[in-house]
Amino acid sequence: MYILIIVTIFNAIHYINVILPIPLQKEFTYKITAAEADFLQKGMRVAVEFGKSKVYTALVHEIHEIAPEGYEAKEIHQILDETPIVNELQLQHWAWIAKYYMCSLGDVFRAALPSAFLLESETEISLISDFKGENELSDNEFLIVEALQHQARLSIHQIMEIVGKKNVFPIIKELLNKEVISIKEQIYEQYKPKLVKYIQLTSTWNTPEKLPELLELVNRAKKQREAVLTYFQLQASKKPIKVTQLQEASNTSAAVIKSLVDKDIFEYYFIQKDRIEFNGKTSEIKTLSEHQQIAYNEITTSFETKSTVLLKGVTSSGKTEIYVKLIKELLESGKQVLYLLPEIALTTQLIERLQHYFGAYLSVFHSKYSMNERVEVWNNVLQNKQKAQLIIGARSSLFLPFSNLSFVIVDEEHEPSFKQYDPAPRYHARDAAIVLANLHKAKVLLGSATPSIESFYNAQQGKYGFVELNRRFGNVLLPEIELVDIKEKHRKKRMKGHFSDRLLIMIQEALDEKEQVILFQNRRGFAPVVECETCGVSPQCPQCDVSLTFHSYRKELRCHYCGYRQAMPHNCGACGSNKLNTKGFGTEQIEMELQELFPDHKIGRMDLDTTRGKYGYQKIIGQFQAQEIDILVGTQMLSKGLDFANVSLVGILNADNMLNFPDFRAHERSYQLMVQVSGRAGRDKKRGKVAIQTFNPYHQILQQVSTNSYDVMYKEQLEERWQYHYPPFYRLIKITFRHKDFNRVEEGANWFGKSLTSMFKDNVLGPTTPAVSKIRNYYIRHIIIKIPQKQHLAATKKNIIRVKNAFQSVKEFRPIRLNIDVDNY
Numbered sequence: 123m124y125i126l127i128i129v130t131i132f133n134a135i136h137y138i139n140v141i142l143p144i145p146l147q148k149e150f151t152y153k154i155t156a157a158e159a160d161f162l163q164k165g166m167r168v169a170v171e172f173g174k175s176k177v178y179t180a181l182v183h184e185i186h187e188i189a190p191e192g193y194e195a196k197e198i199h200q201i202l203d204e205t206p207i208v209n210e211l212q213l214q215h216w217a218w219i220a221k222y223y224m225c226s227l228g229d230v231f232r233a234a235l236p237s238a239f240l241l242e243s244e245t246e247i248s249l250i251s252d253f254k255g256e257n258e259l260s261d262n263e264f265l266i267v268e269a270l271q272h273q274a275r276l277s278i279h280q281i282m283e284i285v286g287k288k289n290v291f292p293i294i295k296e297l298l299n300k301e302v303i304s305i306k307e308q309i310y311e312q313y314k315p316k317l318v319k320y321i322q323l324t325s326t327w328n329t330p331e332k333l334p335e336l337l338e339l340v341n342r343a344k345k346q347r348e349a350v351l352t353y354f355q356l357q358a359s360k361k362p363i364k365v366t367q368l369q370e371a372s373n374t375s376a377a378v379i380k381s382l383v384d385k386d387i388f389e390y391y392f393i394q395k396d397r398i399e400f401n402g403k404t405s406e407i408k409t410l411s412e413h414q415q416i417a418y419n420e421i422t423t424s425f426e427t428k429s430t431v432l433l434k435g436v437t438s439s440g441k442t443e444i445y446v447k448l449i450k451e452l453l454e455s456g457k458q459v460l461y462l463l464p465e466i467a468l469t470t471q472l473i474e475r476l477q478h479y480f481g482a483y484l485s486v487f488h489s490k491y492s493m494n495e496r497v498e499v500w501n502n503v504l505q506n507k508q509k510a511q512l513i514i515g516a517r518s519s520l521f522l523p524f525s526n527l528s529f530v531i532v533d534e535e536h537e538p539s540f541k542q543y544d545p546a547p548r549y550h551a552r553d554a555a556i557v558l559a560n561l562h563k564a565k566v567l568l569g570s571a572t573p574s575i576e577s578f579y580n581a582q583q584g585k586y587g588f589v590e591l592n593r594r595f596g597n598v599l600l601p602e603i604e605l606v607d608i609k610e611k612h613r614k615k616r617m618k619g620h621f622s623d624r625l626l627i628m629i630q631e632a633l634d635e636k637e638q639v640i641l642f643q644n645r646r647g648f649a650p651v652v653e654c655e656t657c658g659v660s661p662q663c664p665q666c667d668v669s670l671t672f673h674s675y676r677k678e679l680r681c682h683y684c685g686y687r688q689a690m691p692h693n694c695g696a697c698g699s700n701k702l703n704t705k706g707f708g709t710e711q712i713e714m715e716l717q718e719l720f721p722d723h724k725i726g727r728m729d730l731d732t733t734r735g736k737y738g739y740q741k742i743i744g745q746f747q748a749q750e751i752d753i754l755v756g757t758q759m760l761s762k763g764l765d766f767a768n769v770s771l772v773g774i775l776n777a778d779n780m781l782n783f784p785d786f787r788a789h790e791r792s793y794q795l796m797v798q799v800s801g802r803a804g805r806d807k808k809r810g811k812v813a814i815q816t817f818n819p820y821h822q823i824l825q826q827v828s829t830n831s832y833d834v835m836y837k838e839q840l841e842e843r844w845q846y847h848y849p850p851f852y853r854l855i856k857i858t859f860r861h862k863d864f865n866r867v868e869e870g871a872n873w874f875g876k877s878l879t880s881m882f883k884d885n886v887l888g889p890t891t892p893a894v895s896k897i898r899n900y901y902i903r904h905i906i907i908k909i910p911q912k913q914h915l916a917a918t919k920k921n922i923i924r925v926k927n928a929f930q931s932v933k934e935f936r937p938i939r940l941n942i943d944v945d946n947y
């Protein structure tokens with residue numbers, strides 16, 4: 123009897139449950155050997171076969187001895203890690219995300235890991251064009267490289283055939299490490315701006331009174347004297363002076379200038395720096411002003427009783443310096459800190475600023491970074507290295523393997539881009555960060571000049587601590603905001619193109635003072651559309667339900683949804699008339715008008731088109747900062763994280779279109795956007811000016827913006843949300859249906875809608891047809907479910923899943939693409 127028991131233990135078959143990076147709810151079980159069971163731990167990766175000979179990277183979730191029901195467990199292909207790369211707290215966080223946002227654990231797994239960790243048989247790889255070290259390749263590696271020299275891309279499946287075995291992941295991994303190959307999709311470019319050398323007087327000599335003394339000093343060196351005099355001439359333009367510029371204007375050589383630098387009369391400096399490399403120089407953190415110190419004290423006191431605190435501080439109040447002080451103490455005690463920002467706010471400016479304080483502790487993590495860099499950051503966080511103690515990143519940095527997280531900052535917490543729309547997991551980074559922090563027993567600081575209604579509500583309810591900072595640093599006044607009635611201006615014929623006479627005067631005044639101007643043009647709904655003057659028809663995208671937009675630079679029409687493009691036609695497709703007009707206006711058109719109005723000034727444009735390519739975004743910011751651009755026209759991108767000392771005027775060209783957007787958040791968003799954009803004016807010393815052009819200056823939101831009345835805005839919006847059943851009083855879940863067959867999606871969505879209505883009655887809206895009802899030939903329908911606060915959320919979601927399962931068991935409905943978005947924004 124005794125012996126028999128031992129035998130069964132010895133013969134026990136070992137299994138693992140794994141998470142596969144696919145949208146299936148179930149976990150799958152694989153068979154492992156006793157030795158493997160000994161070695162494997164939760165959070166390690168294994169390669170497994172799934173489906174028709176597909177190989178995936180899967181994550182070990184459980185090790186046990188229970189055979190799966192209903193299928194024969196397969197063996198694993200191989201083990202990919204020596205130690206876990208995902209920890210227990212991450213798995214708990216993933217489980218919350220999957221449950222709350224109604225997706226699979228596999229969806230979260232796929233989103234969480236850098237793609238280099240997720241090789242699968244469908245992954246395509248290609249050769250890095252300038253790789254070195256061909257001699258250091260093993261035989262198998264060499265075979266792969268050779269094949270890639272004949273064929274640009276190979277799938278891992280094909281590689282399995284080339285080397286004649288299935289266990290190729292380690293070979294691929296090695297080639298990735300050696301930077302010989304890269305994974306498709308990601309053609310990353312490293313940003314290496316050229317360093318432009320500027321020159322300035324050292325602080326000793328930098329006053330006009332010192333000029334006679336200075337000239338005396340260089341009196342006998344004719345060339346040096348010439349350079350100094352020319353410098354004063356150039357300085358009158360108030361722009362930074364390039365070394366080459368001084369050389370040319372003074373007709374001297376680099377050596378002459380260098381000798382002046384050696385004499386400590388001039389010094390060199392650079393405006394743009396590489397965003398990754400850290401030059402090692404650090405500076406002490408700034409001493410907080412009295413008001414910052416009070417806010418700081420209130421935050422730390424608030425953290426004694428609350429785990430989350432909202433800091434509402436006007437633009438340029440010095441929130442960042444407060445974060446810096448909070449971070450500093452934690453880093454010194456060895457803790458990890460996460461600083462979350464919306465992607466567009468992750469600018470060189472901010473990163474550089476933080477590098478100066480925390481160079482040795484800081485790593486940056488976001489999607490623009492190369493695969494290798496992201497893997498490196500992951501590993502550094504996993505090993506709790508000093509270099510990765512402070513992570514600054516966009517929403518996906520939530521998924522890093524923190525083990526010792528003590529503090530999370532969510533800056534610009536009101537930003538809608540914290541929500542991921544597509545694909546699943548459709549999570550909100552702010553909310554997911556709060557959950558993550560709770561798992562780590564860490565504190566969260568939400569910061570904004572214009573908090574979201576939700577967060578402000580939570581603070582009012584006492585759920586979050588609340589601290590306010592109403593003064594700009596250095597007591598610079600908030601900008602003076604002027605509303606310009608363009609209805610009136612049109613009537614009196616005082617418009618030139620899209621500019622009122624008033625705005626033009628303000629621009630001229632700023633330019634006369636050698637100051638810079640930012641002009642904001644909201645993108646949404648503003649694309650220039652072509653319309654036939656004779657019959658009124660606009661050319662449509664053949665694949666989507668939208669009008670094509672006109673791009674004057676290439677003289678072509680484009681679809682912003684699917685990328686379709688065609689040359690600008692000469693005649694109307696409907697009636698043949700040749701009277702085609704461009705309607706509406708985009709940033710491009712504004713730029714052209716400005717060039718005509720201010721021919722002697724340099725105009726720049728910042729929007730999706732100009733910033734797409736090789737770090738165009740950083741380039742334009744650099745140029746603006748170096749004052750090579752006088753007027754910058756741009757979209758939303760202008761509103762975040764930028765600090766330009768010399769901007770004295772911000773113009774908003776048309777406020778109405780954002781206000782009229784059909785969305786329950788349109789008013790809140792407009793308020794936030796206008797206040798944030800205005801905040802770019804007059805950040806240094808002098809009070810800035812803002813002009814807002816509108817057809818309706820009495821609109822309550824514009825009144826609130828111009829008087830800086832957040833509280834009034836909040837109260838009004840909250841009342842509307844209450845009345846019309848929107849967040850924060852109701853939660854929203856949006857279901858989207860898509861299919862190429864119009865009737866099928868219609869029927870499916872109706873069926874789903876009826877099933878939901880029988881449960882949730884009036885709280886189901888739809889199915890509705892969205893404003894853009896077809897994209898890439900897929901017809902779209904929406905259903906929105908409103909969930910009152912007292913209704914049990916988890917139970918509600920379960921019921922929705924039940925309907926979804928029933929839906930997907932109907933043969934005709936199964937091909938309909940369906941996704942669920944919780945807390946839809």
Ligand code: ADP
Binds near residue numbers: 408435438765
């Ligand atoms: P916010 O994040 O609230 O917009 P910032 O932290 O960017 O404000 O501060 C605005 C400007 O004021 C920055 O140029 C910053 O360097 C400066 N500043 C803020 N606090 C201090 C301080 N305590 N000492 C010196 N300069 C400060």
Ligand code: ZN
Binds near residue numbers: 663683
């Ligand atoms: Zn299209």
Ligand code: ZN
Binds near residue numbers: 656694
């Ligand atoms: Zn026509």
